[in-house]
Amino acid sequence: MGGLLWAVFGLIIAVFVIWALSAFIPAALKAKPWRHVKVRDEALEALRLRYAKGEISKEEYLERKKLLEEE
16 A cells, blocks of 8 residues: 555656646746846847937838847
């Protein structure tokens, strides 16, 4: 009886571990590290400056801004 109880307990633990991994791994893969946010913010700031200086058109600014915000 004791061996069967340990087998059931082990099975419950295994199911829990598989469930936890299937729940947290996809979420971790989708999460973007904080350093990417900083790089993107710096890129957006550089883009704003180029637009403010008149180096790029409004259409080009909006297109590039959209691309940066999608990342």
